[in-house]
Amino acid sequence: MKAAILKGVHQPIMIEEVPTPEIKEDEVLIEIKSAALNHRDLWIQKGQYAGLKFPIILGSDGAGVIHQVDRQVKNITIGQSVVINPSWYWGSNPKVQSKEYRILGLPDNGTFAQYIKVPAIFVYPKPEHLSFSEAAAYPLAGLTAYRATITRAEVQAGEKVLITGIGGGVAFFAMQFALVRGAEVYVTSSSSEKIEKVMSYGVKAGFNYKSPSWEKEALGYTGGFDAIIDGAAGETFTKLIEVCRPGGRIVFYGGTAGIINNVLPAKVFWKQLTIMGSTMGNDTEFESMLEMIKQYKLIPMISHQFTFDNIQAAFEVMDKGEQFGKIVVNF
Amino acid sequence: MKAAILKGVHQPIMIEEVPTPEIKEDEVLIEIKSAALNHRDLWIQKGQYAGLKFPIILGSDGAGVIHQVDRQVKNITIGQSVVINPSWYWGSNPKVQSKEYRILGLPDNGTFAQYIKVPAIFVYPKPEHLSFSEAAAYPLAGLTAYRATITRAEVQAGEKVLITGIGGGVAFFAMQFALVRGAEVYVTSSSSEKIEKVMSYGVKAGFNYKSPSWEKEALGYTGGFDAIIDGAAGETFTKLIEVCRPGGRIVFYGGTAGIINNVLPAKVFWKQLTIMGSTMGNDTEFESMLEMIKQYKLIPMISHQFTFDNIQAAFEVMDKGEQFGKIVVNF
Numbered sequence: 001m002k003a004a005i006l007k008g009v010h011q012p013i014m015i016e017e018v019p020t021p022e023i024k025e026d027e028v029l030i031e032i033k034s035a036a037l038n039h040r041d042l043w044i045q046k047g048q049y050a051g052l053k054f055p056i057i058l059g060s061d062g063a064g065v066i067h068q069v070d071r072q073v074k075n076i077t078i079g080q081s082v083v084i085n086p087s088w089y090w091g092s093n094p095k096v097q098s099k100e101y102r103i104l105g106l107p108d109n110g111t112f113a114q115y116i117k118v119p120a121i122f123v124y125p126k127p128e129h130l131s132f133s134e135a136a137a138y139p140l141a142g143l144t145a146y147r148a149t150i151t152r153a154e155v156q157a158g159e160k161v162l163i164t165g166i167g168g169g170v171a172f173f174a175m176q177f178a179l180v181r182g183a184e185v186y187v188t189s190s191s192s193e194k195i196e197k198v199m200s201y202g203v204k205a206g207f208n209y210k211s212p213s214w215e216k217e218a219l220g221y222t223g224g225f226d227a228i229i230d231g232a233a234g235e236t237f238t239k240l241i242e243v244c245r246p247g248g249r250i251v252f253y254g255g256t257a258g259i260i261n262n263v264l265p266a267k268v269f270w271k272q273l274t275i276m277g278s279t280m281g282n283d284t285e286f287e288s289m290l291e292m293i294k295q296y297k298l299i300p301m302i303s304h305q306f307t308f309d310n311i312q313a314a315f316e317v318m319d320k321g322e323q324f325g326k327i328v329v330n331f
Numbered sequence: 332m333k334a335a336i337l338k339g340v341h342q343p344i345m346i347e348e349v350p351t352p353e354i355k356e357d358e359v360l361i362e363i364k365s366a367a368l369n370h371r372d373l374w375i376q377k378g379q380y381a382g383l384k385f386p387i388i389l390g391s392d393g394a395g396v397i398h399q400v401d402r403q404v405k406n407i408t409i410g411q412s413v414v415i416n417p418s419w420y421w422g423s424n425p426k427v428q429s430k431e432y433r434i435l436g437l438p439d440n441g442t443f444a445q446y447i448k449v450p451a452i453f454v455y456p457k458p459e460h461l462s463f464s465e466a467a468a469y470p471l472a473g474l475t476a477y478r479a480t481i482t483r484a485e486v487q488a489g490e491k492v493l494i495t496g497i498g499g500g501v502a503f504f505a506m507q508f509a510l511v512r513g514a515e516v517y518v519t520s521s522s523s524e525k526i527e528k529v530m531s532y533g534v535k536a537g538f539n540y541k542s543p544s545w546e547k548e549a550l551g552y553t554g555g556f557d558a559i560i561d562g563a564a565g566e567t568f569t570k571l572i573e574v575c576r577p578g579g580r581i582v583f584y585g586g587t588a589g590i591i592n593n594v595l596p597a598k599v600f601w602k603q604l605t606i607m608g609s610t611m612g613n614d615t616e617f618e619s620m621l622e623m624i625k626q627y628k629l630i631p632m633i634s635h636q637f638t639f640d641n642i643q644a645a646f647e648v649m650d651k652g653e654q655f656g657k658i659v660v661n662f
Contacts, residue, residue: 096578096603233596247427255596263594265564265586269608272427277600 003113004311007055009047013112013312018057021109021117028076028120029068030084033132035111035308036061037327038140038169042318044106053107060086060104061326062111063126063135073120081126083135083290084111084118087143090282103140103280111136112311114331124287127294137300137326138173138293140280144253145173146289147281148229150181153251157182159226162218162243164188164236166198166206167324170253172301174229175203177289180296186222188214194324215239224248232257238264246271253278301325334444335642338386340378344443344643349388352440352448359407359451360399361415364463366442366639367392368658369471369500373649375437384438391417391435392657393442394457394466404451412457414466414621415442415449418474421613434471434611442467443642445662455618458625468631468657469504469624471611475584476504477620478612479560481512484582488513490557493549493574495519495567497529497537498655501584503632505560506534508620511627517553519545525655546570555579563588569595577602584609632656 001020004013023029041058043049063083069076076082084104091098104110104122126135148170149155161178163171166187178185179202188209189195195206205221207214218225224245230237234257240250241263250273268275281289292298303325306314314327332351335344354360372389374380397411407413415435422429435441435453457466479501480486492509494502497518509516510533519540520526526537536552538545549556555576561568565588571581572594581604599606612620623629634656637645645658 093578233594247424252596253600255600258596260594260596261592263564263591265583265589265591265608267608268606269584269586269610271608272610273608275599275606277596277598277602277604279600279603 001114034136057109059110059112141169143281153227162225332445363395365467388440390441390443472500474612484558493556
């Protein structure tokens with residue numbers, strides 16, 4: 001089969017011919033129709049990730065068709081259209097992943113290949129209203145957004161919710177899920193174009209975080225937010241504490257802006273704030289996310305599509321940060 | 332009546348003769364038998380508190396006997412022994428205090444006086460097993476500890492709980508409440524004497540936070556904590572993140588060690604931590620705290636007792652940090 005192989009840090013992604021995986025007990029072999037990129041793939045290519053191992057087939061997001069099934073697997077049939085949960089072996093505690101936990105695409109070979117073998121427990125029927133490209137866009141970023149927004153922040157109808165950095169994949173899905181929950185959604189971005197775009201989805205307003213006093217503007221306009229979903233942390237985090245309403249929640253699923261400094265304890269305890277870290281999600285959350293996607297016929301925003309042979313170009317788009325929405329690779 | 336009057340920042344507390352308060356609708360007049368000090372009183376004397384107003388009778392904690400009752404007040408009778416909830420006008424949202432919220436002892440005249448007028452809704456029967464001195468030790472610090480430990484951290488039986496700075500009043504009560512919940516309780520302190528003392532209450536072990544690697548010792552000994560109750564924040568906060576178990580909670584009710592810096596976002600989100608600020612508590616929490624005190628016949632630790640005329644000496648003990656337990660003033 002054809003696969004996109006990464007042989008070392010800072011190496012290009014090479015398309016090569018490798019043996020098709022052989023399934024074992026309780027596994028299925030999926031013919032990948034579409035895969036999607038995540039920052040994780042880029043960070044691994046750059047060596048900025050723990051537990052590196054080469055050569056590796058990257059890719060956490062994939063949708064395709066069942067090609068072969070171990071005889072012990074029930075309820076999955078050859079020819080079925082499926083999507084893969086990339087959050088493997090979460091374990092029995094819904095609050096936190098187990099020590100066996102791993103994300104598809106390192107150390108296990110991922111979705112950037114013609115075929116992938118996957119334990120049947122991580123395979124779900126593709127929502128019928130989604131194309132393979134669309135279905136491949138959801139898994140990792142959608143699951144992260146679902147847990148952060150629904151499980152952790154527990155966003156409720158009528159609440160004011162701020163989603164920061166709306167250009168990001170997780171942020172966009174967090175916006176979708178908060179909107180279907182009936183929340184009043186606001187965003188931040190450095191791009192007025194992106195803000196305008198998401199207002200067509202039902203977002204009330206956006207604030208440009210490059211403006212030095214965006215937090216005052218946001219506070220004046222909204223009176224503060226009941227919940228904030230953030231992926232940046234860093235310097236701006238203290239501003240999130242400012243714009244969070246008393247009794248509110250801040251959930252962060254990433255730290256692209258780095259270390260958090262200058263937090264005044266009294267601002268947090270006097271306002272009775274709850275600050276939560278969140279990453280990925282458990283099996284129940286993946287299933288609930290698919291239910292929500294089906295119920296509300298949600299569709300992802302896809303920024304760029306490439307053919308599989310052009311996957312290195314997809315990595316370059318992500319590296320330049322040119323995308324708004326997911327970058328998808330199709331066979 | 333005699334009252335302890337503070338006339339301005341950095342002034343001594345003066346015992347003076349002032350008019351006995353006149354009760355209005357729905358109020359009761361309480362003859363104070365015992366009052367207790369809190370850091371708040373000292374911070375107000377030093378001018379380190381918002382909304383200063385002089386002259387003021389300080390004091391948030393008090394227990395005494397009902398002397399006079401407005402005719403509209405039901406279920407409170409003259410001669411009844413009572414304790415005062417110092418957490419006034421919390422409001423209807425259990426998650427956070429309202430804009431009308433205030434703490435007894437500023438702006439309203441407090442418990443450092445022979446008599447105090449109090450809205451009847453903030454008056455509760457004194458637990459019978461407690462003396463007036465003991466009952467006066469609980470209200471502010473106990474309520475803060477109850478909300479932080481029981482409502483916010485939701486400490487459960489069998490969990491490993493770390494209480495930092497066990498010398499403090501809130502920390503001691505947090506320890507009591509966590510122990511009756513059936514938690515396995517650990518503490519930090521700079522004093523091995525204090526650690527030994529609380530081990531006689533059922534604490535498993537203590538760690539000296541002046542040791543530069545106490546967090547490694549704690550992690551090695553316990554494997555990490557499910558919940559941490561902290562009143563310091565500051566530099567040490569990142570160590571609390573280290574010793575908190577994946578999926579755990581850190582609640583802080585104060586920030587005596589100042590600003591929080593150097594928080595690595597990935598440490599928080601990968602461990603799925605929840606960090607909560609908490610201060611004081613609502614009416615239901617005050618009532619539940621009294622229930623817990625009665626059910627388990629809890630008794631506070633009293634460090635120093637003074638006669639009312641000697642209240643300035645009580646302030647000096649607190650200023651020097653010589654106490655371990657509450658400082659009580661008796662009439």
